[in-house]
Amino acid sequence: MYERFGDPLTVTDIAQNAALGLFDFSRLFKEETGVSPGKFLDAVRIGEARKLLDATSMSITEISRAVGYAGPDSFADAFTARVGLSPGRFRRLCRQEGQTPPLPDPGPEPGPGYGSVAGTVSLPGGHGNARVFVGAFATAVVAYPALASALVDVPGDRPICYVLSDVPEGCWHLLAVAVAAGTGHDPQTVRTALVGGAARAVTVSAGEVSSAAVRLRAARPADPPVLLALPRLEPPASVVPHPGCAAAADTAGPGPGGAGRLRVVPAGPVGSGP
Numbered sequence: 001m002y003e004r005f006g007d008p009l010t011v012t013d014i015a016q017n018a019a020l021g022l023f024d025f026s027r028l029f030k031e032e033t034g035v036s037p038g039k040f041l042d043a044v045r046i047g048e049a050r051k052l053l054d055a056t057s058m059s060i061t062e063i064s065r066a067v068g069y070a071g072p073d074s075f076a077d078a079f080t081a082r083v084g085l086s087p088g089r090f091r092r093l094c095r096q097e098g099q100t101p102p103l104p105d106p107g108p109e110p111g112p113g114y115g116s117v118a119g120t121v122s123l124p125g126g127h128g129n130a131r132v133f134v135g136a137f138a139t140a141v142v143a144y145p146a147l148a149s150a151l152v153d154v155p156g157d158r159p160i161c162y163v164l165s166d167v168p169e170g171c172w173h174l175l176a177v178a179v180a181a182g183t184g185h186d187p188q189t190v191r192t193a194l195v196g197g198a199a200r201a202v203t204v205s206a207g208e209v210s211s212a213a214v215r216l217r218a219a220r221p222a223d224p225p226v227l228l229a230l231p232r233l234e235p236p237a238s239v240v241p242h243p244g245c246a247a248a249a250d251t252a253g254p255g256p257g258g259a260g261r262l263r264v265v266p267a268g269p270v271g272s273g274p
Helices: 011-017 022-033 037-055 060-066 072-083 087-094
Strands: 114-122 130-137 148-154 160-168 170-181 191-197 202-204 209-211 214-218
Touching: 011 022, 011 037, 022 037, 037 060, 037 072, 037 087, 060 072, 060 087, 072 087, 114 130, 114 148, 114 202, 130 160, 130 214, 148 160, 160 170, 170 214, 202 209
Parallel strands: 114 209, 114 214
Antiparallel strands: 114 160, 130 148, 130 170, 170 191, 170 202, 191 214
16 A cells, blocks of 8 residues: 555455455454555555655645545545645645644533543653653544544653543544654654554543553554644653652553553643644
């Protein structure tokens, strides 16, 4: 998909290339990536379009053709639905021309039918401080809209707590994206993109706090691309943990990926972004 996203690929074509039947291929693909092959291909195309809008001066029509869309109108509709901004507005965001990222869209005003998710965020070893975007999503893709989200500054040497408020009742994917600093002589000159989330979908009940550990890691080829337009995740030079967060122990119990219930510690204010 990453090599031929501009071609008129079908899921049948890809399954045949993998020497599998369509049903078996689709089942195995979703087990590995969390999304169907068709949705993954769509995410690859929109993800590549994001890169072209950011790094080139290509017109929107040229980009729509380069990533496999028949025309600029269908491309603009698909891009806006998944990124939360039109292609032109996203380009202005990348160039810091006054455009702001889209806000979460939880639906009606918070009230009955809404809960919270809380826990700790931790980075893999070998990284410095990071600014982490944590959000609740309906699918396993970081795509518009987030149902709730927060920015959390995380030190490189310990977990820190987070809280997502006003999360609608339901079972949601808790996903995270980060940019971490390095650990060398000048850590701010090194940037590493990280992704991750909770090990399994999180069930949110009205009026209750659900708990889940969020763990970051290096991206893998089977991870769907990040589509949602995010604020700049500039790693902070220093992080001052709030009371209750400094010693927040990741006490996840046994299970796949270490998933389990957490001891939820008092949460400090969530970072407000750059």
